[in-house]
Amino acid sequence: MTTPARSANAPSKALLEKIFRTAYKIRVFETEGIKLYRQGLIRGYFHPYLGQEGIATGVCAALREGDYIASTHRGHGHCIAWGADVKRMVAELLQKETGYCKGYGGSMHIADISVGNLGANGIVGAGTPLGVGAALACQIRGSDAITVTFTSDGGSNNGTFLESLNLAAIWNLNFILVIENNQYAVSTRIEESTRETDLYKRGLAIGVPSFQVDGNDPIAVHDLTREAVELCRAGKGPVLIEARTFRHMGHHVNDPGKYMPEDELASYKERDPVDRARNALLEMGGAKVQEIAAIEAEIVAEFESAVEFSKASAEVTPDAFREFAVGY
Amino acid sequence: MAMREIMYRDALREAIDEEMARNSDVFIIGEGIAERGGSYKVTEGLLAKYGSKRVRDTPIAEAGMIGVGVGAAIAGARPIVEILYVDFAMLGMDMIVNQAAKFRLMTGGNGRVPFVMRTQGGAGGGVAAQHSQSLEALFYHIPGLRVVMPSTPSDAKGLLKYALRQEDPVMFLEHKHLYMTKGLVPDGEHIIEFGKADIKRPGKDVTLIAWSNMIPTTLAAAEELATQGIDAEVVDPRTLVPLDKKTILESVSKTKRAVIVQEANRRGGVASDICSIIQEELFYDLDAPVTIVAGLDVPIPFNLTLEKASVPQKQHVVAAARRVLHVDPIELAAE
């Protein structure tokens, strides 16, 4: 089940534009965010999604309002693809009260349950049971909403991967588990973590329809996710998707990633997901170069104004915090 | 108010049944809870009444099922996850400690986790070291959790109903020896708010603080003390988090003497924390050092004589009360 047929219908220009906008917005968020980090404006952990934009972008474009997502420590991309307000994301990273979590959470904990974002997670693998739980809640309520958990090659070696995917399977939940296989857990290669590096096969072992896709191809990811959604809605869920990809840099902003072979990195950069989204919009969508330039300028301006907004925002005061902490 | 005498396990079932009838978001999952009705018969009849969507058996996957419960709660449902033994909840500690307990704070107060984990602990019956623990202190230590330890059918029902209406993760810790005990439960709607201790026996000479299965032991000790002319007050906090410090401190201010009785082993226990609260607030009013009666700091052995020797018995409570009343001399520890 590795290569499902690409949908016969060519993607609409609107869809291609949405995909490019999302992928580019993530790219800008991460590259500009790293600059803010280097200026000392962002502290703590920052795990860039650079190079993996195609996955969150493609998956979320196949979902709809009312669905749920759960994310990872490398979560900015999922948030943005889910439609988060960049202003409130930047404000969160800058520890401000106007952030999604008022500065209580930070990069690894951005969540917005009001729109079904169950949140990033500082514990590798933890989003899988949480996502299955949301899918269970939906089933009990008689909703046909879909829950997607983004996990990682590292997360697939955690025990709850099997436990919770199996629960989703015996209960036929509308749950899609997306393994972003970037082939590294920090510096440890996938080959050192498992004998079978085709991670989608783990789903087959427990009766879950499972697929592998090029994670650097946002359109392919989108098409496969739509099929997965249809399988779920036909009562054949859950579905496992392994999306192959590669980080564009080290594990986090302070990891030079020297252990990543240069030629391999170069080969993935040649298949850059943002470039592919842009080319798809140009070639398949027939967009003009100026249109693209206008979209890019708009996204950069949005980020800049988010930074202004965040800098001007206040932090939660210790007094307000102490009040908040009562009852813990 | 009209009352009925029912068993602890029936009181728990009534609470679940009434809340499931009242709110379609309430559901329950666990090992053998559906068709079989659970190892302690708490969930008997619920499958027939509410169907297999809301009453589900799970495979043996504690981390997974606790995590799934937490996720469902974050998404707005009201799961009850039944874990056969509190010992097995250790497999799900990441989900309890790192996810459930922290979600509300990590989201700046926007997220809620109305998750209830029902489980049971305690020694008795020779089920040995991995099925006998009292682990409330682990949960008590973690900010963000609620820790409930009912000792009577009435408390079990009222507190479980409250647990299913509030918004934070609850560790609802039952005791394997209490399921078949009987007590009076009020007819009709019966809800007990968290953070309200109950005076299980009023008295004036010494305050005995205990919870869960130490309540029957402590009440029996109080009766024996009464035959010796000592009038003990027994305070049951019922919920360890939130802890009703006010009722505890009021009782101790009156009696000026306190004994804290916990089944769990002593080291790092809840009793030590309650002790520190009392001495910090009431040091100058006390007529004797606050005393703790607790389990031995050792895994519980299988042998029934040794099992009994591991956890507090009535005579230990009686002896401790007599010591703080200076009837018997206070013995210093040998070490």
Ligand SMILES: Cc1ncc(C[n+]2csc(CCOP(=O)(O)OP(=O)(O)O)c2C)c(N)n1
């Ligand atoms: C349970 C747990 N163990 C270890 C860590 C430390 N840690 C953070 S990210 C990471 C590597 C994760 O690799 P992977 O899961 O493949 O995700 P990626 O970083 O590649 O996106 C590790 C070991 C953690 N956060 N949680």
Ligand SMILES: [Mg+2]
């Ligand atoms: Mg990885």
